[in-house]
Amino acid sequence: MDELMSASKEFFRQPLQMKREFSNLNDGEQFRAEGYGNDKVRSKDQILDWSDWIYLKVEPEDERNLALRPKHPSSFRDALHEFAVRCRRVKRDVLRAMARIAGLDDDDQHFVDQLGGRATVHARFNYYPPCPRADLVMGIKPHSDGTVITVLLVARGADGLQVLRYGVWYSVPSSSTHALLTNVGESTEVMSNGMFRSPVHRVVNSAEKERISLAMRSG
Ligand SMILES: O=C(O)CCC(=O)C(=O)O
Ligand SMILES: [Fe+2]
16 A cells, blocks of 8 residues: 555656646547546536546456556556455455345345446546645535445545535544545445445545545446
8 A cells, every 4th residue: 555655646746747648638638537637627617626636447457558557656557456456355345244234144245246247446546736725626526436336545644535424524534544445336325225325525625735545446
């Protein structure tokens, strides 16, 4: 986790020109989901999130687009691969535990099977620079993940993530070590008939501190 967090920090700290090599704008114009950048610009009045990200398909492995995968720092690709492999286990264990909570003791593979053998996993590395007018923007707007499950790796000491519950925003405390947080996605909410809820969350920027996170979005 250390290696992956420092590799992504190093990537984001490069000059824009270097990062643009992996841009999510094909030929500088056509938006595509994968690559480095920000949201698709749909109108002149759109308020963009105060963050940069790299979005990469990680699984199935044979669908990885290596051309969009940062080459610098050189540890980036291997660290991501290693983390993706470890995440599979975390995801499987959490989904099994959820099946048991749902009373499916004799079928604890239920949610794992719903994902299927060629389930997609996308890695979204998020970088939130400090913002002098943090009261005017969002690091990431309120949303819930459309996934089966998201495994979020949060860099040590990074705060700003908030979760909405009954109309109140609660801050997720930062940790003195890198932290793993699993987040139920909308597909699981549907599959479980609402037993597991997909929380609405957002990131608020800080005027002084940056934030780095990596969301491994499955399904
Ligand atoms: O930075 C974070 O912790 C949140 C990221 C997030 O919600 C996402 O990528 O879907
Ligand atoms: Fe999210």
